[in-house]
Amino acid sequence: MDTAAAFDWAGVVNYAKRSYSTPPKTQYELPGVNVEDHLGIPVACVPLWHSVVTARLNLQKGDKNALRRAQSRLSAALDEIEGVYPLNPGGILTQVAYGLSYFQEFIPRAVTDKLMPRAIENGKPGAWALIDSIKFPKDPEQLVLERNDVSFHFKSDYNEHINDVMRALFHPGTHALNGIPVENVYVGDLFNVTSIRRGFAGRGMPRTMALRLGIPGAEKIPAGAMLFMGFTSSHVHGLAQGTLPSFETIPGYTDQTPDSYFAHGTMMHLSHIVLDLEGWYGLEHQGRLRRMFHPRRTEGPEVLSPSQAPETTTFKEELEEDAKNHGVVGHNAQMQFLSRLDKDTTTVYGDRLPKGTVLFLRQDFDTVENPFEFSSDGVVSPTPKPGVHFVGFAPSAQLFEKIRKEMDGVDLQKKYNLPNENTGFTKFLVTTHRQNYLEPSRSHRSFPLAEMI
Numbered sequence: 001m002d003t004a005a006a007f008d009w010a011g012v013v014n015y016a017k018r019s020y021s022t023p024p025k026t027q028y029e030l031p032g033v034n035v036e037d038h039l040g041i042p043v044a045c046v047p048l049w050h051s052v053v054t055a056r057l058n059l060q061k062g063d064k065n066a067l068r069r070a071q072s073r074l075s076a077a078l079d080e081i082e083g084v085y086p087l088n089p090g091g092i093l094t095q096v097a098y099g100l101s102y103f104q105e106f107i108p109r110a111v112t113d114k115l116m117p118r119a120i121e122n123g124k125p126g127a128w129a130l131i132d133s134i135k136f137p138k139d140p141e142q143l144v145l146e147r148n149d150v151s152f153h154f155k156s157d158y159n160e161h162i163n164d165v166m167r168a169l170f171h172p173g174t175h176a177l178n179g180i181p182v183e184n185v186y187v188g189d190l191f192n193v194t195s196i197r198r199g200f201a202g203r204g205m206p207r208t209m210a211l212r213l214g215i216p217g218a219e220k221i222p223a224g225a226m227l228f229m230g231f232t233s234s235h236v237h238g239l240a241q242g243t244l245p246s247f248e249t250i251p252g253y254t255d256q257t258p259d260s261y262f263a264h265g266t267m268m269h270l271s272h273i274v275l276d277l278e279g280w281y282g283l284e285h286q287g288r289l290r291r292m293f294h295p296r297r298t299e300g301p302e303v304l305s306p307s308q309a310p311e312t313t314t315f316k317e318e319l320e321e322d323a324k325n326h327g328v329v330g331h332n333a334q335m336q337f338l339s340r341l342d343k344d345t346t347t348v349y350g351d352r353l354p355k356g357t358v359l360f361l362r363q364d365f366d367t368v369e370n371p372f373e374f375s376s377d378g379v380v381s382p383t384p385k386p387g388v389h390f391v392g393f394a395p396s397a398q399l400f401e402k403i404r405k406e407m408d409g410v411d412l413q414k415k416y417n418l419p420n421e422n423t424g425f426t427k428f429l430v431t432t433h434r435q436n437y438l439e440p441s442r443s444h445r446s447f448p449l450a451e452m453i
């Protein structure tokens, strides 16, 4: 055989592969995110810059050919981006998720009935594992329950990578990525962009940004804090590892199996939360520590990353004791009996997980937007406001709903007569927008199910 002829000359000296890792099957696993040691505690060093773009589809409902064309165009666009930038925080990481309206309005019932993941309810498959988000008990009157068809989440250590990719994807005209003229990246005609939401995480950014923008309470934010509220929120032991949030991985949440269409997919919740930093930092360190974690914590102000190892988990009985004996419950302790395994468990892939392993994944980031950089449906203000664009992944929207209800903690409050300010940190936040999405596997990231219609 002529080996020289078989050699792939087109693929040599490929800078996008300088720090190559095999692309994961999911979209939410992030290649290249390293782990730091914080006084013996493992912490994920998450990408610095984030941007979310939400949109409604600019396609005729029922036009199957248009949807199939859209599928191959977006797929080609995402492949071209990844041909330029490495798939890690030094390049760019892109995630695409789809709202309920996409599946209900653009995909025929015969297809969704057969393939949409279903949550296990009362021991058997029930409603879709993607349902609309509800308004939670402590949400304000004016909360917006959104109905976008699609959401893009871009992450990179370099803001310019995100800006260039967003321009090339959504703005008509001549564009380049890393100086290379793009060919198939523009897909802006397929979407009506409804919002652009930007932010950051880590690298001492919350304090730096808050100080430079004159945000009240800024001087109290610890210098190394990854998020405005001061503590690390990317503990390796507090974030689902591997594919644990996928529909199929842990038995019992949905009807999906490793062979299902939506295997390696997950449910994503996106919300925007405004923070009252002055109120929060009006509390002393111990008060914040107890409300963020639990009232039995004793770490001093020099520890921003208290251990989250499985054995530190607070289960239901201890949570009730905290409420009864201390009159305080901590944010993560409120939910751990649902966000972590309550018994040793084996995944469908044969991995053995100890009790206390977390299966909920958070990829939220801070923002100073009020509430977004751009919104087609609402007013945006140039006055900076500290907030969080919350991004959470769970095997079903039903599980997320249960977890989020516990964060409001209304039942526990009633039972133990807890004041609002002792129920995690809900007194210091106001949610303005919410929506649930389905984030498919990488292989179905472009208009899932369109090839089936």
Ligand code: HEM
Pocket (backbone or CB within 6 Å): 227, 229, 231, 232, 233, 234, 235, 236, 237, 238, 239, 273, 275, 292, 308, 331, 332, 333, 335, 336, 339, 340, 358, 359, 360, 362, 388, 390, 392, 403, 404, 407, 429
């Ligand atoms: C202002 C917004 C928020 C901040 C600053 C925040 C911060 C934190 C921190 C510091 C931790 C513990 C550290 C870690 O595990 O790495 C944590 C855990 C957790 N958060 Fe939040 N959080 C916020 C909003 C939310 C929301 C909206 C949810 C939705 C349900 C949520 C769900 C959870 C869960 C389930 C855990 C526990 C994970 C586990 O240990 O099993 N958080 N959060």
